[in-house]
Amino acid sequence: MVLKLGFIGAGTVGTALAVRLSQQGYPVIAIHDLYPASAERFAGAVKGSKIYDRAQDVADIADFIFITTPDDFIAQVAAEVSWHAGQMVAHCSGAASTDVLAPARERGARVGCLHPLQTFASLEQAIENVPGSLFAIEAEEPVLSVLKEMATALKGTWLELTAEDKALYHAAACIACNYFYTLVSVASDLWQNWGKSSDEAIRAMLPMLHGALNNLKEVGLPKGATGPILRGDLVTIRKHLAALEKKAPDVLPLYKMMGTWTIPLALGKGTIDQQRAGELRELLK
DSSP: OOOOEEEEOOSHHHHHHHHHHHHTTOOEEEEEOSSHHHHHHHHHHSTTOEEOSSHHHHHHHOSEEEEOSOGGGHHHHHHHSOOOTTOEEEEOOSSOOGGGGHHHHHTTOEEEEEEEESOOSSHHHHHHHSTTOEEEEEEOTTHHHHHHHHHHHTTOEEEEOOGGGHHHHHHHHIIIIIHHHHHHHHHHHGGGGGTOOHHHHHHHHHHHHHHHHHHHHHTOTTTTOOSHHHHTOHHHHHHHHHHHHHHOTTTHHHHHHHHHHHHHHHHHHTSSOHHHHHHHHHHHO
8 A cells, every 4th residue: 555645844854855755656645834835845846745725634635644843833733633543643853752643643543753863954955865864763553664664765774762762862963963063163263363254264174074074984983083182182282271261261161071071082092091081181170
């Protein structure tokens, strides 16, 4: 049986997922969104899909419904729609568990969650990045098997999680991806001290950042890590601390915290011993 897919919510993630699933032979037949422009963009990108005025209309004709609204509205949609037994319902939130779909489950629907471990800055970039991603899945059967098949069809891998895993899983993703941008922003702002803009700083640092990602991919942790902490270079670190205290004292606590968290990488790489690790901790405390 070929499942007919419907989407409630035409945001970036939902539209990108619908485009790619449609390309892999999944019939995406229905879309509802509160914003007509978003629904029209979805329908224009997904051949065969039709715009409906109500979320209920999508639930009435589709076998598998993705609720791809903002996270705060998933539970509301699940509660307001009249689901029927045997229907499959899933959301794509990284932090929320299937508990938010409890009203659908109580009406006999089977529920799940499919979250692409990926960053989406625009629709075009999202469509490009979806294939090959890891998909975190929390679901009961038969939804579990269906979502695994979808992940495989999208040339991705899958990771099965429990409801208790979800928030910590999403926090890890946030630290690795979102806060990466925060660190680059902090670093690029420091360039203003010698008259360079943040944009100029980012352009200058991009080759280094690409090199760091290549090291992570090819060598991994901790061997790919570099820098003065990894070398146990106390002289250089003292210079950093003095410069930050003078020019950017608000950044100093962040530098010390990140440096302290880097010491275990240096120990794991074997480039410092316990004595030097102690000296670094003392310097950074």
